Amino acid sequence: MQKITQIMYPLPLLLAVLLLLAQPAFAEAPAGHPESIDRGLRHILVKRLNQEGYMGQSGNNMDLSRGIADYLRDNRQLLANLDFPRARQVDVLVCLMVKKGYSEFTEYTTEIKEWCSQIIKAP
Amino acid sequence: MGTKHRYPFLLALLCGLLWVSPALAETEPLRLLIPFFFGPTPLSQHVRTTINFEIIKAFRAVDAPEKGAWILYGQEALPQPTHDAVLSAAAWPSVRADLVIWGQVYKYDDGVVVQLYLTLTPLIKKRQVRPELWTLTLKDGRDQPVRLELDIPGQFYQFEPMLLAPEAILAFADPQGMPLYSDRQGGEVIGRVGEVMQFLEIHDDTLLIASGDLQGWVRTVPLSRQRSEAIDFSEGMVRLLRGDWGGARQSFSAVLENSSLPQSLRIHALIYSGLAREKGGLSGRGEFEAAYAINRLDKAASAYLLMSQVAEIARLQQSGAREQLPQARQRLQATLEATKVLFANDDPWLEKLRQLSRPPD
Numbered sequence: 001m002q003k004i005t006q007i008m009y010p011l012p013l014l015l016a017v018l019l020l021l022a023q024p025a026f027a028e029a030p031a032g033h034p035e036s037i038d039r040g041l042r043h044i045l046v047k048r049l050n051q052e053g054y055m056g057q058s059g060n061n062m063d064l065s066r067g068i069a070d071y072l073r074d075n076r077q078l079l080a081n082l083d084f085p086r087a088r089q090v091d092v093l094v095c096l097m098v099k100k101g102y103s104e105f106t107e108y109t110t111e112i113k114e115w116c117s118q119i120i121k122a123p
Numbered sequence: 124m125g126t127k128h129r130y131p132f133l134l135a136l137l138c139g140l141l142w143v144s145p146a147l148a149e150t151e152p153l154r155l156l157i158p159f160f161f162g163p164t165p166l167s168q169h170v171r172t173t174i175n176f177e178i179i180k181a182f183r184a185v186d187a188p189e190k191g192a193w194i195l196y197g198q199e200a201l202p203q204p205t206h207d208a209v210l211s212a213a214a215w216p217s218v219r220a221d222l223v224i225w226g227q228v229y230k231y232d233d234g235v236v237v238q239l240y241l242t243l244t245p246l247i248k249k250r251q252v253r254p255e256l257w258t259l260t261l262k263d264g265r266d267q268p269v270r271l272e273l274d275i276p277g278q279f280y281q282f283e284p285m286l287l288a289p290e291a292i293l294a295f296a297d298p299q300g301m302p303l304y305s306d307r308q309g310g311e312v313i314g315r316v317g318e319v320m321q322f323l324e325i326h327d328d329t330l331l332i333a334s335g336d337l338q339g340w341v342r343t344v345p346l347s348r349q350r351s352e353a354i355d356f357s358e359g360m361v362r363l364l365r366g367d368w369g370g371a372r373q374s375f376s377a378v379l380e381n382s383s384l385p386q387s388l389r390i391h392a393l394i395y396s397g398l399a400r401e402k403g404g405l406s407g408r409g410e411f412e413a414a415y416a417i418n419r420l421d422k423a424a425s426a427y428l429l430m431s432q433v434a435e436i437a438r439l440q441q442s443g444a445r446e447q448l449p450q451a452r453q454r455l456q457a458t459l460e461a462t463k464v465l466f467a468n469d470d471p472w473l474e475k476l477r478q479l480s481r482p483p484d
Contacts, residue, residue, distance in 0.1 A: 025152065025191035025321060026179070026182045026191050026192050026194075026321065026322040026325075027191070027192075027193055027194070027319065027320065027321045027322065028175075028179075028193070028194040028195075028196065028298060028319070028320050028321075028322070029193070029194075029195065029196075029318060029319040029320070030195070030196055030197075030198050030297070030299075030318055031156060031158075031195040031196065031197045031198065031215075031217060031218045031220075032198075032217035032218070033318060033319060035319050036193050036195055036319070037217070037219075038151065038154065038216070038219035039151045039152075040151065041216055041219065085198070085199065087198050087199065087217060088217065089217075090216055090217035091215055091216050091217045094216040108216040108219075109216070110214065111211055111214035111215060112215060112216065
């Protein structure tokens with residue numbers, strides 16, 4: 001009986017989390033804000049940033065924002081132009097990821113290949 | 124219910140939710156970009172914010188199959204006021220928008236004229252959940268299953284100019300910075316909207332917003348003294364892409380009430396209205412016939428009319444009313460004959476229709 005109660009204790013919390021996941025969310029943010037990144041892109045970005053040690057423990061939006069900023073700062077030697085607006089951080093990051101040979105980002109650069117070539121230093 | 128009985132029940136519920144939640148979590152919300160409007164600043168940006176809050180009303184229904192929506196407000200001017208420039212802006216990794224509502228603003232007498240455009244981007248086709256796709260699976264005369272699919276026809280829309288009263292325009296360049304009130308009516312200002320906001324409740328005149336640590340009400344004002352087909356059409360499209368069939372029917376019905384609507388917009392509004400009816404379990408044939416009657420050379424109107432006749436065959440097959448099937452097949456054959464010039468002779472979609480129109484051997 002005690003065992004069952006112990007097992008059941010976190011259930012309401014788990015159910016609440018899962019139900020929250022199932023709720024539709026209607027949100028608004030400036031284009032380019034890390035919180036509003038396309039889900040597929042966010043998934044691969046978090047994975048690579050995590051691999052390179054740039055994501056915090058929680059993996060939340062604040063971690064992602066910080067991870068992106070830190071990654072750009074630490075790789076600034078690869079950038080030809082550091083004068084880009086904050087809304088373009090994610091785009092610069094994608095350019096860098098492609099430059100580093102992470103092929104999963106290639107599909108996201110169709111529209112910005114030329115722009116990437118201006119942002120990233122030539123070899 | 125005792126603990127003994129509750130345990131397996133909760134475990135089953137948990138397993139069910141665990142099974143369902145990854146699918147829901149993976150579903151990408153609809154992404155709508157509202158970039159800087161062209162025109163004199165800061166007026167054009169104030170108009171953009173006003174239109175932005177008007178469009179949010181399309182998200183009122185919460186029973187749509189996809190998981191919410193993101194509105195992205197652009198903070199950079201587009202290079203040119205063209206659909207191509209808009210498509211390019213929407214494709215940037217940081218944006219990835221499914222549709223874009225954009226516009227140009229002009230001063231006119233005491234008011235402001237807004238020319239609105241709606242651009243659907245190719246990213247729509249990459250969404251995991253596409254409620255707007257019309258698919259039918261039914262059996263042909265030889266009892267073989269045939270699957271038909273029809274995508275929405277439009278990509279670019281230009282609307283009639285809309286006159287805004289000066290008092291209707293919110294005095295904010297971006298949605299952020301607007302005052303948050305403690306109550307829906309009255310109350311005091313408790314702070315300002317931040318960069319990221321979540322809409323908790325959506326009403327005609329107010330929106331309950333959570334932004335940062337704050338939660339409060341934003342007050343909007345009626346957009347125009349007259350209904351605008353641009354807003355109704357854009358809201359209808361958002362609702363259609365979310366699978367909110369009742370809402371989409373309501374929006375496109377409002378569009379169709381405008382007697383001076385340009386022909387191409389009327390045809391598409393009829394098609395989308397009919398599609399929302401079909402998707403909602405009703406017949407949209409009346410709307411498709413009306414669209415086809417306006418222009419018999421319109422390929423989209425013809426395709427939707429043909430599809431509705433196939434849907435009718437499917438309904439008859441399912442209801443077991445087999446005695447009415449020959450007539451339904453004849454109607455399909457007649458429409459096929461009348462519209463075949465609009466399609467390539469070897470169009471595989473048309474070939475499937477021919478297959479379905481043939482009587483059993």
